Amino acid sequence: MSDDSIRDRLKRQLARRTKPSAESALERDPTARRSVFDSLGRHARLASDEAVVPVTASAASTNSDDAAGETQPIDARVTRANHAPLARSLGDVIPLPVRELSSEPPRELELDAQGVSARIRQFAREHCHGSKSLASVFDVPRTVLAERARDERLNQVDLTRAVFFDTETTGLAGGAGTYVFLVGLMRFTGESFELWQGFLPHPAEEKNLLEEVAARIADASVLVSFFGKSFDRHRLEDKMRLHGVTPPFATTIHLDLYHPLRRAHRGRFENCKLKTLERELVGVVRPDDLPGSFAPAAWFDFLGGRPHRLEGVFQHNADDVLSLAALLCHLTED
C-alpha cells in the first residue's frame, strides 16, 4: 500500500472512531454518558497505582484572574484528562500546533555546568512571601515540627540544609508518557536562598535533568513539599527508574506539609489546596497566577515554537516553592 492510501485509510477509519454518529448513545441519553465515564474511571484506577488525589498544588485552579483561566473544580479536570470516551480519543487531545519546531529556551535561561537548562534566582534572607520572611524558617522549633509532622527524625534535622521542592508535569495521570518538565528546588546557600528551576527543553534531555535533580535532592537534610509524597516524588522516581538514575528519596527525610496542615485545618476553609492554605494562613495572594493546569499546554506550545506562556509556569512554580517555606513556619506556630 502506498503511504497516501495508508494515511487515507487511517483517516477514514480512525475518524469513525472519533466522530460521534448521528444518534450515538451519548447524545440521546445523558445517563449513558455517565456510565461510560464510570467504566473509564475504573480503568484509570486500575491503571494508576498510587492514589493520585487531585489536590496537588500545581493543579489548583481557584481564584484565577487569568481571563482564559478555567474555573472548574479540579476533580472535573481530572475526569476530563483521564477519561476521554472509549475509542474516541484519537485526535481528541490537546493539539500540538504544526509549525516549524523550535526549542529555544525561554529568556533568562542558562545552561549550567552539567549541561542542564536551569534558571537560578536569589532571594535575600529577609525576602517576605506573604507574612513570613524566608529566614524565619531557621526559627522553626524542631520539636514542635517533629510532633506535628509525626516524624521523630525532624527533631535532629538541620533546617539550613532543607530543600523546598515542587514540580510541573504534563499531566496528573502519571505513567511513562508523563514528563516532569520543570523542577523547582530552593535551598539556603549561607548568604541567601537560591531557587534553582531545572527545565526540560526537550524530552531527549530528560536523563541529564533527572541526574542533576537527584544529586541536589540527595544533598538535602530534609525535603519539603506540598502533596509531594503522593505526587511529585512518584513522577520523578518513575522517570529516574526509567532512565536508570538512582532515586534519592528512600534515603532522604521527606516532609510533606499537606498532611500536618490538613490535620490542623481540615474543615476550616473551603478545601485544603495549597492556594487556599497560603491565602488563609500566610496571606499569599497571587493576582496573575497561571493555573498549574495550564502547565502541560504551555510546555507543549513551547515545543511547538510558541513559548509565550512558559514564563507564567516558571513564576507559578517559584511562588509554589516560596509558599512552602512560609507554610513550614506557620505549621509550628500556635
Place this chain on the structure above:
Amino acid sequence: MGQKKAQNELQRKAPERGGERSARSRETVTDLVDLLRGEPRWAARFDHWHTLPPRAAVTAPFPTSIDERIVALYRARGIVEPYAHQARFIEAALERKDVLVATPTASGKTLCYTVPVLQSLLETNGAARALFLFPTKALSQDQSAGLTQIVEQLGQEWHAFTYDGDTPPSVRRTLRDRGHLVLTNPWMLHAGILPNHAKWSELFRDLRYIVIDEVHTLSGVFGSSVANVLRRLVRIARHYGSDPRFLLCSATIKDGAEHARRLIGRDVVVIDEDGSPSGARTFGVYNPPMLNPVAGLRANALEEARELARAVCGPSHQTIFFCKRRVHVEVLTRYLKEGAAGLGLKPAEIRGYRGGYLPLLRREIENGLRAGEVKVVVSTNALELGIDIGALDVAVLVGYPRSQASFWQRAGRVGRRSKPSLVVQIATSDPVDQYLARHPENLFGASKEKLGLDPNNLVILSEQMKCAAFELPFRADARTGDLVDASFGGIENAPHVLDYLAEESRLLHKRDSTWWWMADAYPAADVTLGGVDPDNVLILDVETKKAIAEIDRAGSIQAVHEGAIYQVEGEIWKVERFDYENRRAYVRAVESDYFTEAEVDVAVRVLRLEERARRSRLEAPVAHPFTQASLDETALPIAADPAGEDLSVWRGEVHVTTLATMYKKVRFYTRESVGAEDIHLPPEELDTEAFVLTLSEATAFDLGLVGGDRGASWRGVGTILRRVAPIYLRCQPSDLGLSAHVRSPHFRRPTLILYDAVQGGVGLAEILFGCWRDLCTAALDVVAHCPCVSGCPGCVGPVEEVGPLGKRTARQVLEHCAHGPTPRECELAADEEQALST
C-alpha cells in the same frame, strides 16, 4: 412427582441395607456404561456410542541440567519422571527457545512451564523474574497458590503473587519490588503494568520468561490486540536489558505453530504429542425423547440431565455437568441437591460452580473436588479452562458447546490415569445439536476450528502503537527512515501510523527521527482490547449489605434485571433493584417455585452509507432460473425490468442495539410458564462499520428466494459468509455480527448486514467490501463440497434451521454473487439519502 417415578423406574440394585448410598458405593464407571447401554429405558435414548482406547504413559527423564532440588521436589510429589512432552518442553525452554505445548486438559502443562522458571530462579539465586498471563482472574489465583506452595517446598524466599484489579493498592508497591513470579491478565498488563513500567523496573530488569496459558483463547480482535500488548511488553523488557522467552500453553488447536507465530511474532517449538496416560474413554450421544413428533418437540435437555443424574451420579465417583447458561447451572444444582438422597449423596456433596461466585467460594469448591469430597459439580465453561480440580470420572455436556475446541476441553475434564471414564453429550433441541446427534462422526472426526489473528490490522495496530509511544519513544534510522524497534521494527505500516499519530492526531512530537509522546492523556485507558469486559456488576444482599456474587456487564441485563430470580448454588434471591449505572444489583433472599429467563433483542439500524457498487440485470442474467416460476407464470410478483438492478454491496455505518425486552417466569420441574413481564433497562449500544449485500426483488425471486422458507435460506447465505470470513479477515466469526432480512426496513429488499462487533469497528467491514466476491467463492466451495443433502452446521446451517430447500437456494444465491461481472462503484442515489432520514 417426577422424582419419585424416576426412582421407581430405576430400581436396578435393590439396597440390602443402609439405603442408596451403600448400595451404590462400589459402582464403577464401567458399571455405569453397562447400565446405560444395557437398560432399554436408557439405551433407547443413546443414538451413538464411541470409545477411545486407553493410552499408556510415555515418560522421559528430567534433563540432566535440572537442579537436583527440583527433581527431588517432584519426586516427593510422586513424579519420578515427567511425561515425554513435558521433558521435551523443559529441554527446549532451557535452550532459550520459545515453546508451545498444545495438549488436552490435565496433561500436566503447569509442570512444563514451572520447571524452567524454577530452574532460572535457582541458577540466578533469586534474581530472575517471570511474568505469567492468564485469561481469567480465577486461573491466576489458582496458579499463584500452586506456585507459592512449590516455592515454600523448595525452602526459598521467593514471592509469587497475583496482580489484578483485586490487588489492594496498599500492597502493590511491595509486590512490584519483591515479586519474583508475577501473575496477571492481559487487561491489567495493558492498562496497569506497561504504562507504568518504571514502577515495575525490578520485574523487567531480569525478565527470563513470559508464560502465557490458554493461548487458544487469544484469537480474533481480542487476540490481535493482545499480540500487540505482547509487542509492547517485549519492547519494554529490552529497554531494561532483558530478552525474555515465551512459554505458551494451549488446548489442542489446529496449526499451533502458525497461531503462536502470529501471536508473539517469532517461530516457536511446538509440542503436541500427549505423553500422559488415560483410561478408556466412552462417549455417548444422548437425544431426549420426542414428545410431539409432529412439531418435532423433544423433552427439555436440562430436565433430561436431571433424570440422567440418577444413573451417573453417586458416592463412588465424581461427575461434572456442563451447562451453557448460568441460570441452568443454578436450576440443575437445585434439582440435584433436592434429590440428593436418591443419588445416595448428601446435598453438600453437590455443588454449583460458575463465573460470578466469589473467590473464596470458588476455592472451597475446587478444593472439595480435588480432595474427592465433592461428588457432583454443575458448571458453565468456567471449569473448561485449566483450573486444577483433579481428574473426574463422568462428564455430562448439556448441549453442544458451539466449538470443537470447547467440546474437547470439557471432555478432557474426565479420565484418571488408568480408570475408565464416560462423557455424555445431551442434545438440546438446537438445530446444531440435533444435527450432531444424527451425524456424530462430526463430533469425533471434525477438524478443530482455525484461530484467526491479525496483529497488523491497521486500526488495532494504531491504537496499540499509541499506547506504545506513551511508554517509550519510537526511533527511526535517520538515513533509511526504517523504524528501529525490537517489536514494531519490521512492520510495514508502523512508520506511517506514527506519522499519522504525530501529524493528524497531534499526540506525538517528531524530531530528529524520533517520535515522542506529547499529550496530557493516558492512552491505555481509552483503548480496549475487545474480549469480555472485566468490569463486573456486584450483587448485594439488601439485608446484610454483603456481596453474594458478581456478574459480567454483558450478562447482567439478562440475569439481574428487576424481578429476576438469582441463584447461587440453589439458594434463591430476587432482584429488588438494579442500579445499572453504578453496577450494583440489590437482592433479597426469597422462597420461589419459579426461576426467570430473559429474552434479548438485537436490532441493527443503518446510519450512513459511504460506498456502493452495483450491477444491473442486463450484465448478470440469473444463472439458475428458478424452475417453479416457469411452471406458474402468474406467480411472478414483479414486472421484472430487464435493465433494473441485480445486486448491490455497500459500506457504511450501523447502530446496533441490544435490549433485554422481557422475562418469563418458569416453574421448577414442570417448566410451565407462570407469567411474563417487561424489563426496563437502557439498551447496550454499538456504533460500528458494516458491509451490506442486497438483492433486487426480481433477482431474489429468480434465485428462488420465495415462499415460506426464504428468510431461512437467505439467513443461511449470511451464516456461511460469516463462517468463511475469517479466511480473509483473520478474525473469529464472533467478531462479526450478522443481520439478515428478506425485506429490510431500510433497503426494502433482501439484505445481509455483516458488521464489526466492536465499538467503532476495526476495519473488518471495509476489508469485506473489498473481497466479498472471494468470500462468496469460498463459501460456494464449502457448500458445493459439503456432503450433506440439505444443509448442516458445517455449511449453511442444519436443515431444521434453513428449511428443506435452504441449501439449494443458498447455493444458487452464492453462485450468482460469485459469478458474472464485478459490480461497479456508483454514486449513492438521492433516494437512499431520503431513506436514511425516514
